[in-house]
């Protein structure tokens with residue numbers, strides 16, 4: 001269940017009713033609330049909204065933890081450079 005949620009979060013394509021195909025989507029921040037953020041997913045083919053997603057504070061923290069890990073790794077690489 002958690003794994004599927006993570007895959008949804010990183011999904012880069014969704015089914016578009018207008019294009020009648022799974023299309024690459026663009027993520028747009030729609031609304032920021034104190035405990036969650038709402039994102040709109042727009043089809044890159046026709047520009048229509050193909051989905052919405054709420055990211056709760058907990059999920060956001062998880063995403064930030066992943067980003068933090070990446071940053072730390074790149075910082076270590078940077079330290080090795082002269």
Ligand SMILES: [Zn+2]
Nearest residue numbers: 016019043046
């Ligand atoms: Zn479309």
